Amino acid sequence: MADINWRKLTGILSELDQQTVILEGFPDEQETLSNLKPTLENLAVCFSELNYSDFSLASQAYVEQLDSAGKRPLTPDGANQLGVIRQLVQEIVRANTEQRPPDTASFAELTSGCQQTMTESEADASDSTTPVAEPDPISNTPSSFDLSQDLLDDFITEATEHLDSVEGQVLELEDNPEDNEALNAIFRAFHTVKGTSGFFGFDGMQQLAHVAENLLDLLRDGELPFETDAASLILQSKDALLEMTQEIGPESVHAKAPQDLIDQLEAACRGEIGTNTPSAKPTQPKDESKTPAKSKKRQVQREVVRVHADRLDLLMNLIGELVIAESIVSDADELHLHACEKSMHAIRQLSSVTRDLQALSTSLRMVPIKGVFQKMRRLVRDLGNDSGKSVELILEGEDTEIDKNLVERISDPLVHMIRNSMDHGFEDAQTRKAANKPEIGKLTIAAAQRGGSIYISVEDDGKGLNSEVLRAKAIEKGLITENTDLTEKETHQLIMAAGFSTAATVTNVSGRGVGMDVVKRTVEGLRGQIDLDSKLGRGTCFTMRLPLTTAIIDGLVTRVANEYYILPTVSVLQSVQADDTSLFTLMETDEAFVYQDQTVPMVRLGSLYDISNAEQDPKKAFIIVLEAEGHLVGLMVDEVLGKQQVVIKSLNRIVKSVPGLAGSAILSSGQVGLIIDIDGIIELANTTIIIPPTPERATAHV
Amino acid sequence: MSNDTEINHQVPEPGEYLVFKIGKEYYGTSISLVQEILGELEITRVPKCPEHITGVANLRGKVTPVLDLRLCLGQVATSYAQICTVVVQLVLHGENTDLCMVVDDLPFVVQFDADNIEESPRLKNSENAFPLRGIGRKDGLIVLIFDPNKLAQLDELESMTECSEDEGTASAA
Numbered sequence: 001m002a003d004i005n006w007r008k009l010t011g012i013l014s015e016l017d018q019q020t021v022i023l024e025g026f027p028d029e030q031e032t033l034s035n036l037k038p039t040l041e042n043l044a045v046c047f048s049e050l051n052y053s054d055f056s057l058a059s060q061a062y063v064e065q066l067d068s069a070g071k072r073p074l075t076p077d078g079a080n081q082l083g084v085i086r087q088l089v090q091e092i093v094r095a096n097t098e099q100r101p102p103d104t105a106s107f108a109e110l111t112s113g114c115q116q117t118m119t120e121s122e123a124d125a126s127d128s129t130t131p132v133a134e135p136d137p138i139s140n141t142p143s144s145f146d147l148s149q150d151l152l153d154d155f156i157t158e159a160t161e162h163l164d165s166v167e168g169q170v171l172e173l174e175d176n177p178e179d180n181e182a183l184n185a186i187f188r189a190f191h192t193v194k195g196t197s198g199f200f201g202f203d204g205m206q207q208l209a210h211v212a213e214n215l216l217d218l219l220r221d222g223e224l225p226f227e228t229d230a231a232s233l234i235l236q237s238k239d240a241l242l243e244m245t246q247e248i249g250p251e252s253v254h255a256k257a258p259q260d261l262i263d264q265l266e267a268a269c270r271g272e273i274g275t276n277t278p279s280a281k282p283t284q285p286k287d288e289s290k291t292p293a294k295s296k297k298r299q300v301q302r303e304v305v306r307v308h309a310d311r312l313d314l315l316m317n318l319i320g321e322l323v324i325a326e327s328i329v330s331d332a333d334e335l336h337l338h339a340c341e342k343s344m345h346a347i348r349q350l351s352s353v354t355r356d357l358q359a360l361s362t363s364l365r366m367v368p369i370k371g372v373f374q375k376m377r378r379l380v381r382d383l384g385n386d387s388g389k390s391v392e393l394i395l396e397g398e399d400t401e402i403d404k405n406l407v408e409r410i411s412d413p414l415v416h417m418i419r420n421s422m423d424h425g426f427e428d429a430q431t432r433k434a435a436n437k438p439e440i441g442k443l444t445i446a447a448a449q450r451g452g453s454i455y456i457s458v459e460d461d462g463k464g465l466n467s468e469v470l471r472a473k474a475i476e477k478g479l480i481t482e483n484t485d486l487t488e489k490e491t492h493q494l495i496m497a498a499g500f501s502t503a504a505t506v507t508n509v510s511g512r513g514v515g516m517d518v519v520k521r522t523v524e525g526l527r528g529q530i531d532l533d534s535k536l537g538r539g540t541c542f543t544m545r546l547p548l549t550t551a552i553i554d555g556l557v558t559r560v561a562n563e564y565y566i567l568p569t570v571s572v573l574q575s576v577q578a579d580d581t582s583l584f585t586l587m588e589t590d591e592a593f594v595y596q597d598q599t600v601p602m603v604r605l606g607s608l609y610d611i612s613n614a615e616q617d618p619k620k621a622f623i624i625v626l627e628a629e630g631h632l633v634g635l636m637v638d639e640v641l642g643k644q645q646v647v648i649k650s651l652n653r654i655v656k657s658v659p660g661l662a663g664s665a666i667l668s669s670g671q672v673g674l675i676i677d678i679d680g681i682i683e684l685a686n687t688t689i690i691i692p693p694t695p696e697r698a699t700a701h702v
Numbered sequence: 703m704s705n706d707t708e709i710n711h712q713v714p715e716p717g718e719y720l721v722f723k724i725g726k727e728y729y730g731t732s733i734s735l736v737q738e739i740l741g742e743l744e745i746t747r748v749p750k751c752p753e754h755i756t757g758v759a760n761l762r763g764k765v766t767p768v769l770d771l772r773l774c775l776g777q778v779a780t781s782y783a784q785i786c787t788v789v790v791q792l793v794l795h796g797e798n799t800d801l802c803m804v805v806d807d808l809p810f811v812v813q814f815d816a817d818n819i820e821e822s823p824r825l826k827n828s829e830n831a832f833p834l835r836g837i838g839r840k841d842g843l844i845v846l847i848f849d850p851n852k853l854a855q856l857d858e859l860e861s862m863t864e865c866s867e868d869e870g871t872a873s874a875a
Contacts, residue, residue, distance in 0.1 A: 649764070649765040651748070651758070651765070659750065660750075661749075664746075664748075666760050666763060673746075
């Protein structure tokens with residue numbers, strides 16, 4: 001090391017020695033604090049001359065933080081860091097004396113760790129019981145963010161959980177204001193969020209949580225009555241906090257809670273409740289005894305383990321592959337020929353366990369729909385309050401399980417449908433009374449599994465759809481003309497056409513002609529369908545039908561020429577062989593056959609998909625009778641190979657979606673089979689072959 | 703016209719390229735995209751697909767699409783010297799996807815330096831879909847360099863169906 005650098009460095013070291021000692025005892029010693037700066041600046045220069053650019057930057061950063069901290073005392077962390085810097089300098093000096101390379105590796109943390117501390121000094125300094133104190137914006141400071149991302153992720157997850165639980169508890173409390181346990185739980189949730197957000201320096205959040213906690217404290221001590229307004233305030237606080245949690249980023253340290261909310265909370269604490277409610281609020285008679293489907297809120301807490309979604313997906317994929325590998329092994333010819341009894345027994349055991357694993361795996365993907373439904377409670381409550389309409393929400397089939405991927409995606413359509421009912425369906429109390437209907441409207445959301453689909457319905461006993469009004473509106477919007485002839489059902493369907501709206505006034509989301517057509521598209525995007533049934537004056541019911549999309553399906557493997565096609569067994573009724581008398585043609589282009597006294601149209605898969613070498617003689621082929629939408633259809637294939645469970649693999653990468661195909665799968669032989677989408681096949685057949693509307697016998701044709 | 707801007711304004715980078723023969727010409731792609739090279743795979747035909755998508759294959763449990771590059775280029779499918787499959791990994795819609803490309807004969811690696819690579823000349827049919835990125839020349843070998851990602855994207859836009867109907871005017875001479 002050059003002599004000059006050596007002298008500089010030793011000089012700096014002795015200064016640092018002195019300064020750190022002073023600041024240890026007196027962290028607010030102003031003179032020392034201001035002397036630190038030039039010392040460190042010199043150090044930075046020294047470092048860069050010695051080619052320690054990282055350390056040079058670190059020193060400069062520290063200086064910047066000192067600048068921003070202004071006159072505030074040195075935090076323990078700041079002191080630590082200073083100590084580390086001092087040790088670094090000491091090490092370099094020593095190494096030089098001992099003529100060895102300095103051990104700088106152990107100081108690597110210096111370059112990353114040096115950003116945190118100054119902001120914490122504010123968090124410490126601000127007294128948490130004075131809610132109005134605003135943190136100074138620190139422009140330069142990278143936030144407390146280099147706290148490992150893991151810690152932060154955990155915070156977000158936990159805070160979200162706590163806050164989510166609040167909503168359910170508040171709603172429960174509204175029904176049972178005496179429920180102290182719920183009240184305590186809410187208090188604890190806010191308390192925890194207050195604490196942890198404070199730790200991270202998220203002052204805005206902490207402040208909000210704190211004021212809410214104050215309110216809750218008064219409530220649980222019985223000093224304030226628990227009423228709708230208090231509940232609403234708490235829910236709003238929860239919303240605000242949740243939003244702040246989800247937007248956590250480097251700016252969060254400066255994020256402020258909405259001031260008006262804080263004001264209202266404080267007012268509430270003083271007993272001045274009632275500043276926030278809409279004036280026309282009907283008292284909701286607590287007819288909660290009439291909600292049968294409300295499962296016991298205080299359900300037994302089954303032990304729950306949190307698992308990373310990625311791991312779960314990986315697990316399921318692996319189980320899927322295991323199933324296939326196992327079936328390849330089990331089917332192997334040599335096994336059956338040569339294996340001894342013991343091995344066969346082991347193989348059977350393997351098969352059995354694999355099947356169980358598979359069932360388990362399928363069930364892992366399924367979650368009860370209850371979570372989604374519960375969210376709707378809040379929505380109905382809020383909408384009810386806003387519109388002044390009294391609505392009772394009935395939830396049925398909450399335990400129905402759906403694929404976890406579906407859960408997110410049906411939330412929006414459900415919300416739209418509920419808004420629709422609340423805004424346009426339900427009449428206000430007087431109208432209802434005049435119509436001899438119970439004043440409180442009834443909204444039923446039900447879920448059920450039938451066949452291979454899940455049905456979710458939203459039904460209201462409101463005023464129903466008025467065909468004439470709809471028709472007039474559609475004509476006005478140019479969707480149909482005067483002459484268009486529509487059945488009542490078709491007229492009702494207009495409500496789901498894009499750009500349609502009959503609301504006199506535009507409310508929040510509904511009424512802008514956006515809701516229902518988006519719902520329709522979303523549902524169709526999930527490969528489902530939506531139907532509606534409405535009676536003027538009595539109410540409307542929307543029903544969504546969604547496929548139970550599991551990754552593994554039961555399939556019937558069939559062959560046409562040397563191609564393999566898999567038919568979901570859920571749609572397969574039977575496989576038959578045609579003979580002379582049952583098969584005939586219609587109008588010379590279409591084919592049909594007789595099945596159980598019905599005439600069923602027949603489609604040749606080979607023709608549909610241009611498969612060369614497909615069996616042409618129906619008598620030598622097989623016809624699979626399929627059911628779709630209540631109609632029967634026969635699909636002709638060369639051979640039926642048997643049932644197999646397969647893992648669905650999407651085709652939609654470079655191979656664009658082919659009409660009639662739902663995906664592909666790897667058969668036990670290792671070959672790829674294509675999975676047929678029954679509805680798609682029928683549609684494809686319809687566009688190429690006409691399916692006769694009325695079953696009539698034509699003359700038999702060979 | 704828009705194809706021009708897309709294709710030609712970035713000369714391929716120097717480095718190693720995997721070169722394979724298609725008909726009488728040599729095509730190449732950056733080796734960083736190549737996952738593996740296999741022999742002939744069993745291909746399952748997928749109906750209602752453009753001709754150059756010969757189907758899908760089972761690649762260690764993954765159903766992977768297979769592209770026949772000669773058909774992509776509009777060449778007539780005569781017999782192959784030795785069918786090989788080059789598996790490349792693409793990024794489509796932000797996801798990693800594999801693609802199998804069927805080529806004539808065994809591929810080999812060529813190192814191109816900056817002096818050996820240049821922009822591809824303007825093609826007569828600039829609407830033509832095949833996305834040529836440049837030309838590499840070394841020791842008498844002329845390699846037409848392309849990016850499989852672009853190939854796959856074009857596919858999605860269905861412009862490749864025109865490609866397989868063009869006869870021979872597709873590639874630059």
